[in-house]
Amino acid sequence: MRDDSPAATAAQDPPPSLPDGPLTGLKVLELGQLIAGPFAGKTLADFGARVIKVEPPGSGDPLRQWRLLHEGESVWWQVQSRNKESITLDLREPGDRALARRLAAECDVLIENFRPGLMEEWDLGYETLAADNPGLVMLRISGFGQTGPYRDLPGFAVVAEAMGGLRHLMGEPGRPPVRAGVSLGDTLAALHGVIGVLLALQARQRTGRGQVVDVALYESVFNCMESLLPEYSAFGAVREPAGSALPGIAPSNAYRCADGQVVIGGNGDSIFKRLMTAIGRDDLGQDPGLAGNAGRAARVDALDAAITAWTVQRPVDEVLRVLQAARVPVGRIYTARDIAEDPHYRARGMIETLTTGRGLRLEVPGIVPKLSDTPGRLRQLAPSLGEHNADVLGPLRDAAAQASKT
Incomplete structure (x- = not known):
C-alpha cells in the first residue's frame, strides 16, 4: 500500500507538564x-x-x-x-x-x-x-x-x-x-x-x-425534541414553527434594534421583572397576571411588542449594556467574524x-x-x-x- 501523503504534518510537541488525556491508552x-x-x-x-x-x-x-x-x-x-x-x-x-x-x-x-x-x-x-x-x-x-x-x-x-x-x-x-x-x-x-x-x-x-x-x-x-411527543400524546397538540420564538415560554425571542438584532431570554419569573424595569415597563413587571410563565405565554404578543418598542430605538451595544447590567440574558447574533473577535472565546x-x-x-x-x-x-x-x-x-x-x- 503506497503512502499518499504529500507532506508530513506533525504538530509541535506539547509541553511536558501537560497531563495525559483521560482516554490515553485507548x-x-x-x-x-x-x-x-x-x-x-x-x-x-x-x-x-x-x-x-x-x-x-x-x-x-x-x-x-x-x-x-x-x-x-x-x-x-x-x-x-x-x-x-x-x-x-x-x-x-x-x-x-x-x-x-x-x-x-x-x-x-x-x-x-x-x-x-x-x-x-x-x-x-x-x-x-x-x-x-x-x-x-x-x-x-x-x-x-x-x-x-x-x-x-x-x-x-x-x-x-x-x-x-x-x-x-x-x-x-x-x-x-x-x-x-x-x-x-x-x-x-x-x-x-x-x-x-x-x-x-x-x-x-x-x-x-x-x-x-x-x-x-x-x-x-x-x-x-423536549416535550414534542408528550404534548401530542396528552393533548393531541402538534407543535408548529414559531420563527425565532420559543412557544409556550415567554418572553424569549429575537428583537430588532436600531442597527441589528439581539436575542433576549426574559422567561424566568425574577428575570422578567428586571427586564420590564430595564425597559421602563414596571406596569408589566408588577402585573400579577404576568408573574408566572403561563400568564406571560398567554400574552406573549403584547410582551414582544413592548420589548421591541424599546429595543428598536436603540443600537445593539446599548441594549446589551443596559440588559446585562440588569442581569437579563441577552446576546448579539454572532457571525464568524464576531466569534473570531470575541475576547471571551x-x-x-x-x-x-x-x-x-x-x-x-x-x-x-x-x-x-x-x-x-x-x-x-x-x-x-x-x-x-x-x-x-x-x-x-x-x-x-x-x-x-x-x-x-x-
Missing part, C-alpha cells in the same frame, strides 16, 4: 467517512485516544474536498481529523479487509458509519470481529439504525432532522421549513455515539465483554491557532468539554493521506508474512 479504529463517525473519532482523539483513521487509497475521506479549500484540501479537515493517524486501505479488496480485521483485533473501539449490512458483507461484522477480540466496542452510526423497516434506506442528516421532528419547527409560521446551515443530525449522532462508547467501556470493566453501540441519526435528533481557549503542513496559519475551534485535571488538547495536526501507513500497517504485514512461512 486504541480506536475509525472506518467512517465525512461527518458523524469521524466527529465521534475526533472527540475521542481530543481526549487522548489513539485514533487510526482508515481512508480509501488515492482519494481519501471525501471531507478532504468539502467546502473551502486551501491548496486542494479542505480547511475543515484540520478540525475533523486533528489528533488522528491516517492509513489507506481499500476495503473492497479481501487482502485489505484482512488487514483491517487484524487491526481491529488490537483495538478497544471500532467506529463505522456505512450503510447497515455492509460491514457484514465485508466479513467485518461484530460477531466476526468479536471472535478475535471479545472486548471490542463497535460504534455503528447510520440514518435509521441497524434494525427496523427503514434500516436499509439511505439517511443523511437532512433526512434525520426532518424525521426526528426538528425541521418542521424551523422557520416562520405558514412558510416552508428551513434547515440550519450545519449538519446537526450528524453531530448529534456523533455525540450520542461517544456517550454510548464511554458507557460500553464502563460496562466492559465489569464484564470483560464489548458490545455494539447502535446510533441512528433520526433518534439522536428526536432525543433532543479566546479567554476560554475556544480558538486555537495552528500552522498546517502546507504553511497555512489557521484558527480552529478549541476542545470541549473542559476538564480541570485531564483536559483535551491538540497533540498533532490532521494527517496527510496515508501518513501512518508504514508505522501501522508495516508490522501487520510483517506478521502476516512471517505467519505464512510457518
Whole structure:
C-alpha cells in the first residue's frame, strides 16, 4: 500500500507538564467517512485516544474536498481529523479487509458509519470481529439504525432532522421549513455515539465483554425534541414553527434594534421583572397576571411588542449594556467574524491557532468539554493521506508474512 501523503504534518510537541488525556491508552479504529463517525473519532482523539483513521487509497475521506479549500484540501479537515493517524486501505479488496480485521483485533473501539449490512458483507461484522477480540466496542452510526423497516434506506442528516421532528419547527409560521446551515443530525449522532462508547467501556470493566453501540441519526435528533411527543400524546397538540420564538415560554425571542438584532431570554419569573424595569415597563413587571410563565405565554404578543418598542430605538451595544447590567440574558447574533473577535472565546481557549503542513496559519475551534485535571488538547495536526501507513500497517504485514512461512 503506497503512502499518499504529500507532506508530513506533525504538530509541535506539547509541553511536558501537560497531563495525559483521560482516554490515553485507548486504541480506536475509525472506518467512517465525512461527518458523524469521524466527529465521534475526533472527540475521542481530543481526549487522548489513539485514533487510526482508515481512508480509501488515492482519494481519501471525501471531507478532504468539502467546502473551502486551501491548496486542494479542505480547511475543515484540520478540525475533523486533528489528533488522528491516517492509513489507506481499500476495503473492497479481501487482502485489505484482512488487514483491517487484524487491526481491529488490537483495538478497544471500532467506529463505522456505512450503510447497515455492509460491514457484514465485508466479513467485518461484530460477531466476526468479536471472535478475535471479545472486548471490542463497535460504534455503528447510520440514518435509521441497524434494525427496523427503514434500516436499509439511505439517511443523511437532512433526512434525520426532518424525521426526528426538528425541521418542521424551523422557520416562520405558514412558510416552508428551513434547515440550519450545519449538519446537526450528524453531530448529534456523533455525540450520542461517544456517550454510548464511554458507557460500553464502563460496562466492559465489569464484564470483560464489548458490545455494539447502535446510533441512528433520526433518534439522536428526536432525543433532543423536549416535550414534542408528550404534548401530542396528552393533548393531541402538534407543535408548529414559531420563527425565532420559543412557544409556550415567554418572553424569549429575537428583537430588532436600531442597527441589528439581539436575542433576549426574559422567561424566568425574577428575570422578567428586571427586564420590564430595564425597559421602563414596571406596569408589566408588577402585573400579577404576568408573574408566572403561563400568564406571560398567554400574552406573549403584547410582551414582544413592548420589548421591541424599546429595543428598536436603540443600537445593539446599548441594549446589551443596559440588559446585562440588569442581569437579563441577552446576546448579539454572532457571525464568524464576531466569534473570531470575541475576547471571551479566546479567554476560554475556544480558538486555537495552528500552522498546517502546507504553511497555512489557521484558527480552529478549541476542545470541549473542559476538564480541570485531564483536559483535551491538540497533540498533532490532521494527517496527510496515508501518513501512518508504514508505522501501522508495516508490522501487520510483517506478521502476516512471517505467519505464512510457518
